[in-house]
Amino acid sequence: MPPEHDIVEALKAGGFLPPDADPHLESLTGGVSSDVFRLDTAQGPVCVKQALAKLRVSADWRAPVERSHYEVEWLKTARPFAGDAVPRVLFEDEANNLFVMSFYDPATHSVWKSDLADGKVDAPFAGQVGRMLAAIHAGCAGSPEIAAKFQTTELFEDLRLAPFLRHAATAHPDLAERLVGLADRTAASRITLVHGDVSPKNILCGPSGPVLLDAECAWYGDPAFDLAFCSAHLLLKTVWKPAHAAAYLDAFYALQRGYLPGVAWESTAALDSRAAPLTAAILLARVDGKSPADYVRTPEDKGFVRDTARRMIREGSPAMAALAAVWKEALGTR
Ligand SMILES: Nc1ncnc2c1ncn2[C@@H]1O[C@H](COP(=O)(O)OP(=O)(O)O)[C@@H](O)[C@H]1O
Ligand SMILES: [Mg+2]
Structure with missing residues (x-):
């Protein structure tokens, strides 16, 4: 099963997406420790990030997936002091080490x-x-x-x-x-x-x-x-x-x-x-x-x-x- 399918299912199960949604996920390049996607919802594009168990940079460099939750906590904690310089967290599925945040269009960012x-x-x-x-x-x-x-x-x-x-x-x-x-x-x-x-x-x-x-x-x-x-x-x-x-x-x-x-x-x-x-x-x-x-x-x-x-x-x-x-x-x- 491709990770995209599992992510969409997790977002439906968590109530972020309606059960009948069939959204498009587009992989964004550049990540070494995570899968990062643009997800087009009825309300507009958002960004989904899921932590990988193994970093892509080094074969023997493992990082526990709980780091995803600390990233979410950092985003939520820092945003009041930095405004839009820090993405807004829209949803978290801690069990699957994934979260959804505001999307910054690469055309302007x-x-x-x-x-x-x-x-x-x-x-x-x-x-x-x-x-x-x-x-x-x-x-x-x-x-x-x-x-x-x-x-x-x-x-x-x-x-x-x-x-x-x-x-x-x-x-x-x-x-x-x-x-x-x-x-x-x-x-x-x-x-x-x-x-x-x-x-x-x-x-x-x-x-x-x-x-x-x-x-x-x-x-x-x-x-x-x-x-x-x-x-x-x-x-x-x-x-x-x-x-x-x-x-x-x-x-x-x-x-x-x-x-x-x-x-x-x-x-x-x-x-x-x-x-x-x-x-x-x-x-x-x-x-x-x-x-x-x-x-x-x-x-x-x-x-x-x-x-x-x-x-x-x-x-x-x-x-x-x-x-x-x-x-x-x-x-x-x-
Ligand atoms: N909220 C976002 N909006 C738009 N693009 C994003 C967003 N978050 C990540 N990206 C894109 O995905 C890339 C990798 O994201 P990043 O959080 O740095 O993951 P990694 O931990 O894998 O390095 C970024 O360089 C950027 O191009
Ligand atoms: Mg990065």
Whole structure:
């Protein structure tokens, strides 16, 4: 039986679709850990997402399907602080690890990663991403109720800290103490609601600003991780498409300028001082972790990212601006 059939049956059984509906489901490409469909209903198009038991990126990387429910919880919790920058959840079938959310038409919503790759680098848009993230982090900070809903440290460990930071520590024994220390400190943090996968491939560029998708790594922990994750992506793009390096750096700075003034729950300097070493560690993990960036391919590119990230970790990165300065200087001497 094709998954489409089972999904339609589940949506009928849950009362989301009338029993006699015969809707069309169209698979949307791009997902690595889920099946994502456009579903045309009598009320218009919606999006259906079902978590896969096995991620498509790596044969031995399994992620428990409960992550689907945490994605739903993240969407519901974050939306009041971000409005349409977060999809509205319309229905959930927890037993089948699937949910329905508002649909963003690809004709008007491009994937940010594609725009970046094409050299369409809009720094103010990166600023909007930063403001949106900070609004969610600020809105959810210090809430025992929200923290209680996201007891997902084990998931975050399996999906993020182990494959990125701890795996990189294994590959770099001389930096292992720092990397493991960073992973341990991050794992122990309970500051606010973290998205966990703020990557340009999970951000749509719409007419009224960014839309943040794919919250399967949701966790109540250190918001510095979200800023670091997205920042590392923007820095890596300078290696992918050197012609647009200056524009990617502008976007990196705009992201910081959008985000940092929104840090209302702690001092900006404290947040900044945790985000910088996390960014360096994530950069290293994108070449020597379990989820290497597919576009950093050549030995020269890998060597550049590895050497620069190692230098940042060795020297200690006190703040995002200092980290960017190291990256920029290293790019200049390539
Ligand atoms: N609500 C939505 N509206 C329109 N397209 C969506 C929506 N959610 C996901 N998509 C499309 O599906 C792709 C994969 O979705 P995502 O949630 O990132 O799944 P995965 O966990 O598999 O990466 C996105 O890049 C986007 O193109
Ligand atoms: Mg995704």
